[in-house]
Amino acid sequence: QVQLEESGGGLVQPGGSLRLSCAASGEIFSVTTMGWYRQAPGKQREVVALITRGGSTNYADSVKGRFTVSRDNARNTVYLQMNSLKPEDTAVYFCNAGAIPMVPGSPLHEYAYWGRGTQVTVSS
Numbered sequence: 001q002v003q004l005e006e007s008g009g010g011l012v013q014p015g016g017s018l019r020l021s022c023a024a025s026g027e028i029f030s031v032t033t034m035g036w037y038r039q040a041p042g043k044q045r046e047v048v049a050l051i052t053r054g055g056s057t058n059y060a061d062s063v064k065g066r067f068t069v070s071r072d073n074a075r076n077t078v079y080l081q082m083n084s085l086k087p088e089d090t091a092v093y094f095c096n097a098g099a100i101p102m103v104p105g106s107p108l109h110e111y112a113y114w115g116r117g118t119q120v121t122v123s124s
Helices: none
Strands: 002-007 010-012 020-026 026-039 046-051 055-057 067-072 075-081 091-101 111-114 120-124
Touching: 002 075, 002 091, 002 111, 020 026, 020 091, 020 120, 026 067, 046 067, 046 075, 046 120, 055 067
Parallel strands: 010 120
Antiparallel strands: 002 020, 020 075, 026 046, 026 091, 046 055, 067 075, 091 111, 091 120
8 A cells, every 4th residue: 555645734924935745655666657736625626736757747837937846756755845825825735646556466556646635825
């Protein structure tokens, strides 16, 4: 089984910065694409930023130029550096990863995993 644990959320004033981290743990053969989604109250979950194992990135238009996604493959960890935060960035941020667990006796297969989410609130 694979677990994702997020950290780094909190309350920040508009214009401020936060850094989210998400570490994948468990019996893992490989982690593929990792990324961040967010869900604001009354809205659907939306993609924020994705990063492949090779380092290719994609961002939502609303965060381009303000957020930076990165990863440490050796630690199976993904980061989201959020700068110039706006009130509309307020949401629960969820980590997502494609991972191939090592299950004795079973063929290798990739699954999608989610973290529990971390609250980011941007308010003065």
